[in-house]
Amino acid sequence: MTALPQERRIVTAIPGPKSQELQARRTAAVAQGVGSVLPVFTARAGGGIIEDVDGNRLIDFGSGIAVTSVGASAEAVVRRAAAQLADFTHTCFMVTPYEGYVEVAEALAELTPGDHAKKSALFNSGAEAVENAVKVARAHTKRQAVVVFDHGYHGRTNLTMALTSKNMPYKHGFGPFAPEVYRVPVAYGYRWPTGPQNAGPEAAAQAIDQITKQVGPDNVAAIIIEPLLGEGGFIEPAKGFLPAIRDFAAANGIVFVADEIQSGFCRTGQWFACEDEGIVPDLITTAKGIAGGLPLAAVTGRAEIMDAAHAGGLGGTYGGNPVACAGALGAIETMRDLDLNARAKAIEVTMKARLTAMAEKFEVIGDVRGRGAMIAIELVKDRTTKEPAPEATAALAKACHQEGLLVLTCGTYGNVLRFLPPLVIGEDLLNEGLDIIEQAFARI
Template identity: 65%
Template sequence: MTEGPAPIEQQRVLKTAIPGPRSNELHQRKLSAVSAGVSTGLPVYVERAAGGILVDVDGNQLIDFGSGIAVTTVGNSAPRVVEQVRAQVADFTHSCFMVTPYEEYLAVCEALNELTPGTGQKRSALFNSGAEAVENAVKVARTFTGRQAVVAFDHAYHGRTNLTMALTAKNMPYKHRFGPFANEIYRVPMAYPFRWPTGPSRCADEAFEQFVSQVHAQVGEDNTAAVLLEPIQGEGGFIVPAPGFVRRVADWCAEHGILFIADEIQTGFCRTGDWFACEFEDVVPDLVTTAKGIAGGLPLSGLTGRAEVMDSVHGGGLGGTYGGNPVACAAALGSIETMRAENLNARAKQIEALFVPRLQQLAAKYEQIGDVRGRGAMLAVELIAGAGDLTPNSALTGKVNAYCHSQGLVTLTAGTYGNVLRFLPPLAISDELLSEGLDIVEHAFAAAL
């Protein structure tokens, strides 16, 4: 029996420039083989990964502050995930749950029903991607309510399919020239404290008033099937809604027979220090969409909701050939087991406690850092022109991001205006790597300003 690869030492190692020669060779192959529409933020080709380290084909070891966009929350190749996946692959890889079902699908649905907010009876269904989960949430909401309209928010991101592009706010690169889009989608202002015209203290009240007024005037409560909201917006810039806003929207929905859908695709599964970000305001959504961190890196998504809502769809109305693939389900069970055993909600809060003071010190030093925000291990800084000038500073964001990459730190940008540097480290990362990564971020600002 062959031995597995040696463990990856949890330290940054730079053997070549970033990217190195072998990565550059592979990237030339990418340019000739892969559609130009599939871009790459950092053309470093990964060979192995574990904990908070990515190892590239040139032997460089990079600190991971991205988690594959909040996917490898438990760390790459987490032992319990690997063990479950290996066993499942040896048993069988596919049968299609809609043809000949299997227990692994049931176990994931049972876990989702238990873990998502609310104590009432719930049902779940499994799919492949976050966009699929959102599409099916809309299908369920329209079926249950008998209404058509769906309300989404400024700065929202919900996916790249036709319907989810309609729900997504940002044009480039997600929507540009891809229309026409699905109809009966309406957009309302987001309670964005940093950019609220009259200031953060008035944001929650005024944003809620505008939300209610616009839905009433432009849509009509009796025509509205659902309101779709990210409890913390992801691609839109890690916007944390003003305190109380999410709670008030959910209560208003309940008052008018409208389903409140929480898109927890990026925020779910311990990322913000709770199993789900809605728990921060004790909000119990009618429907919750999940993906990303659910399965330790394998493609899986879920839709969970009140039993009477989820059961309103006719037989065969939900599903998909690969939805709830048994190998992905096994990975999810290993991932959830890891989150429980290692108390990763507490770990996310520890990461926040280490990260935020360092980011706040940077903000005190550089007036171009206009806002520090986020929760748990979902944190960001928004960059602006300078004190008193909130003009988005995407150029500086790009420079800081590029410097971090050159020093072996994987960082990501976000935001409607491209001016947000976001941090999504795996919860398995060590404090030492977090501190070293933050040192690099500090050096990046010093070099760029």
């Protein structure tokens, strides 16, 4: 696992003096637009712990935003990446290829849903993967329009900002955005007007109606959705919604793209979240958890769709970097060896039981949701009106940070605490983190 002791330790204020010194240097040298959730500077990380430069050890409920699912220094990732570093750091796959890229593509063909022939192209980031999925879909269909959903998040490039639904902080002041993007409703069960039991069919009917009337199915190249919406608030689309949208896409020759960048690679207790309702996407985008913290992303899909782009039409200087590919093979090895799907399900059982009990004690918790180790609580000022409580959410996150627990917030309304512990976190650390959350609620 990791040589880093798996125990929380607080020896200074959070952030401590060394972190504060580094923060002063950062303020002088780093662009203000790059934010940080918590200005403690990391010295080491592994398992379920982040150790800062002052010697504090924090429990990690963020995994670098669902990236270090296998831990931040997983043995297989380090071993394979180090061996590759010693051989060569780069040739550019588009100049002289190498086996690691091919091995990752083969692994993705095996792991992603569906038994059809598949091919992949590798990139650097989730946004690049989504952008290239759109390119492939447009090349295949000879159509232009792209349909996305309320509360969706797909990245920070110009096209993926257009696909993303949240203005602040992602889009504000950065327009104009790419055209031919259309947004339709999603089945957000907790906030659906007629209740969660009706959300799936009603939202699907509304979305399909809007696409049909406003865009025209024959003009749609791709429908892109996160099978479990991340940044929008860990929204699990109500049952029946995804299959209805998938069927509509298939009936109209539309490429159905599952954005599994945050939800993929064992995060939800399955290799991919779309497996929950048996969805087989035409294309699937992956990044974050794919390579144990090294920058890598992929578009994987039906071979005949992936081959629609002309030779030279896909690529990038660093896409599928050999060290990142080695890291990915190490991460996949770790996921298999430790059965991290089973571990994610065990984390869900522990977290949901504890958080549901907290919801009975604290009125501010409106909803407990998510799957696997992708769990969230939505905070509200009033359970009847469901008015969002972003101030309470920020205060709770701050209280957890001061006690040495790293948590993240999200949600269109800024009122969701999201929990993304590394899948290798120990049960004792997991429960200690939940204790800190419960104590923070009691104080606030």
